[in-house]
Amino acid sequence: MVNVLRFTDVTYVRDRRPILDGIDWAVEDSERWVILGPNGAGKTTLMKLATANDYPTTGSVEVLDKRLGRVDIFELRNRIGFVSSATGRRIPASEKVRDLVLTAAYGVEGRWNEHYDDVDVRQAERILAEWDLGDYVDRAYGTLSDGERKRALIARAVMTDPEMLLLDEPSASLDLGARERLLQMLSGFARSPHSPAMIMVTHHVEEVPPGFTHALLLRDGQVQASGPITEALTAENLEATFGMPFELTVSNGRYAAVAKP
Numbered sequence: 339m340v341n342v343l344r345f346t347d348v349t350y351v352r353d354r355r356p357i358l359d360g361i362d363w364a365v366e367d368s369e370r371w372v373i374l375g376p377n378g379a380g381k382t383t384l385m386k387l388a389t390a391n392d393y394p395t396t397g398s399v400e401v402l403d404k405r406l407g408r409v410d411i412f413e414l415r416n417r418i419g420f421v422s423s424a425t426g427r428r429i430p431a432s433e434k435v436r437d438l439v440l441t442a443a444y445g446v447e448g449r450w451n452e453h454y455d456d457v458d459v460r461q462a463e464r465i466l467a468e469w470d471l472g473d474y475v476d477r478a479y480g481t482l483s484d485g486e487r488k489r490a491l492i493a494r495a496v497m498t499d500p501e502m503l504l505l506d507e508p509s510a511s512l513d514l515g516a517r518e519r520l521l522q523m524l525s526g527f528a529r530s531p532h533s534p535a536m537i538m539v540t541h542h543v544e545e546v547p548p549g550f551t552h553a554l555l556l557r558d559g560q561v562q563a564s565g566p567i568t569e570a571l572t573a574e575n576l577e578a579t580f581g582m583p584f585e586l587t588v589s590n591g592r593y594a595a596v597a598k599p
């Protein structure tokens with residue numbers, strides 16, 4: 339087991355307000371974490387630190403064994419796969435799907451005049467096929483549906499064989515079918531021993547892919563619960579996190595929560 343992420347007493351303060359407050363959290367390479375919490379709880383801020391896109395105000399964040407503030411963050415970011423709605427907005431609409439994945443190997447968005455090796459082209463096409471986009475390699479990114487775009491962005495994120503894959507609300511805005519399809523694929527990916535550590539932010543327990551092993555529940559910048567998913571993702575912890583009582587059910591690894599009448 340290798341530690342890919344370690345937060346020690348992390349505080350992140352803006353406008354004199356603690357947005358993250360005393361966070362202790364560690365992730366190992368075999369773990370798949372889901373992060374839940376109400377709007378404004380600090381989930382995106384946590385992601386920014388975990389992807390080396392910002393620094394804590396106090397405390398320490400170690401990403402892939404390197405302490406933020408003492409390491410070249412550009413070298414570190416090459417070892418991390420990250421998908422968020424902001425990532426998608428940076429992709430030119432005319433970008434071919436194959437190039438979208440291929441350019442990840444060179445850390446650029448939008449193909450210019452780079453030369454790519456055949457081996458990279460084949461790898462990009464293989465990954466696209468794995469994410470069910472084998473027939474879309476010559477399509478422009480802007481012509482894809484939301485669900486197809488999400489899968490294309492994940493394919494791009496895994497192209498560089500990252501040691502950690504972070505997904506910020508990958509199912510947001512997807513229709514039921516597209517969401518279920520994505521969840522099935524994420525579930526399969528999560529269960530593969532060859533996959534990197536995974537961390538996924540979501541607003542809904544229904545979107546937790548089976549195979550995810552751990553959960554972190556955040557409220558007002560503080561950890562309400564954290565640990566193996568069966569211990570952390572409980573009705574009691576959801577109530578403490580969202581401030582209302584829930585009935586929580588689990589069936590075939592899928593969670594569902596409704597407010598108690």
Ligand SMILES: Nc1ncnc2c1ncn2[C@@H]1O[C@H](COP(=O)(O)OP(=O)(O)OP(=O)(O)O)[C@@H](O)[C@H]1O
Binds near residue numbers: 352375378383
């Ligand atoms: N740079 C900043 N300056 C001031 N306030 C900030 C800054 N970044 C985040 N915040 C505030 O910190 C709080 C947490 O924001 P964050 O985006 O991390 O929450 P979140 O859990 O991801 O929310 P959501 O579920 O709505 O996406 C919010 O109240 C936000 O307005």
